[in-house]
Amino acid sequence: MKIIVNGKEMQTNARTLAELVQSLGYAGDYFAVAQNMTAVPRLHYAETPLHENDDIEILTPMQGG
Amino acid sequence: MWQLGGKIFNSRLILGTSRYRSPHQLRRAIAQSGAEIVTVSLRRQASGDGSGFWGLLREINVTILPNTANCRSAKEAVMTAQMARDVFKTNWIKLETVGDELTLQPDPFALVEAAQILIKDGFEVFPYTTEDLVVAERLLAAGCKILMPWASPIGSGQGIVNPAALKTLRARMPEATLIVDAGIGLPSHAAHAMEMGYDGVMLNTAVALADDAPKMAEAFARAIEAGRLGYEAGLMLPRQFAEASTPTLGTPFHKESA
Numbered sequence: 302m303k304i305i306v307n308g309k310e311m312q313t314n315a316r317t318l319a320e321l322v323q324s325l326g327y328a329g330d331y332f333a334v335a336q337n338m339t340a341v342p343r344l345h346y347a348e349t350p351l352h353e354n355d356d357i358e359i360l361t362p363m364q365g366g
Numbered sequence: 367m368w369q370l371g372g373k374i375f376n377s378r379l380i381l382g383t384s385r386y387r388s389p390h391q392l393r394r395a396i397a398q399s400g401a402e403i404v405t406v407s408l409r410r411q412a413s414g415d416g417s418g419f420w421g422l423l424r425e426i427n428v429t430i431l432p433n434t435a436n437c438r439s440a441k442e443a444v445m446t447a448q449m450a451r452d453v454f455k456t457n458w459i460k461l462e463t464v465g466d467e468l469t470l471q472p473d474p475f476a477l478v479e480a481a482q483i484l485i486k487d488g489f490e491v492f493p494y495t496t497e498d499l500v501v502a503e504r505l506l507a508a509g510c511k512i513l514m515p516w517a518s519p520i521g522s523g524q525g526i527v528n529p530a531a532l533k534t535l536r537a538r539m540p541e542a543t544l545i546v547d548a549g550i551g552l553p554s555h556a557a558h559a560m561e562m563g564y565d566g567v568m569l570n571t572a573v574a575l576a577d578d579a580p581k582m583a584e585a586f587a588r589a590i591e592a593g594r595l596g597y598e599a600g601l602m603l604p605r606q607f608a609e610a611s612t613p614t615l616g617t618p619f620h621k622e623s624a
Contacts, residue, residue: 365407
């Protein structure tokens with residue numbers, strides 16, 4: 302299905318957020334995910350289904366002031 | 367020792383982690399200044415596994431204050447705060463909502479709206495705001511206990527451009543924790559803020575871009591300490607004319623007139 306990840310369209314076979322982040326190479330606990338402008342706690346990735354045209358944001362720690 | 371957001375700290379300096387020449391410089395600046403709290407952000411990962419900075423943060427073992435820098439709306443800021451809580455395992459959030467591109471002046475309406483939502487969601491909100499008294503009152507009414515008014519625009523190094531307004535904030539909000547944030551360019555700017563009774567100072571650029579960042583970080587730490595000591599000791603008020611500090615009694619060569 303077609304989804305948007307960090308502002309870019311892409312195709313994915315992932316059915317859940319857990320499968321998506323794994324397929325994109327994110328591992329460990331250093332990132333956070335939002336689905337359609339709603340933050341999704343890490344514990345819920347596995348049970349959160351992906352839908353066509355979902356807008357996914359994946360953020361990681363960065364230097365900041 | 368002072369208390370901030372339910373924790374006890376020695377240092378009143380909050381240091382930003384951005385714009386250093388290297389991670390090594392950042393690490394040394396934190397160590398040399400004794401800063402116990404640093405600000406960080408969340409961004410889309412550019413390349414690589416992105417865990418390098420995360421590893422550094424864990425290694426230096428300081429309190430993390432995540433920000434919502436560059437958020438343009440309350441909704442974006444709330445979402446970023448919730449994501450930061452998930453990653454950094456903290457309910458602290460430095461709430462930033464940009465209202466103007468040139469000055470990066472906070473949008474006070476989005477700020478108050480986001481603060482109301484985040485306080486209800488259990489966050490300890492550190493709102494980056496202007497020196498505006500009524501906005502500050504609205505933020506306190508929303509449940510904020512800490513305010514971070516600017517000295518001048520972020521990264522400008524102009525120092526405190528409106529000291530009268532910052533003094534008014536301090537006078538009107540004796541119970542709030544007030545931390546001057548942004549625009550601090552010189553150690554003397556930080557000392558000035560502390561002399562006014564501010565509880566702490568947050569800065570980044572003046573340290574990160576100094577020729578010797580660790581040394582500048584230490585300079586700021588000492589200025590902040592000096593300013594705080596001066597405030598606690600009770601500052602003298604300026605006078606119009608001279609008042610001899612050496613006793614006049616027993617002045618040599620003095621002849622009493624008849």
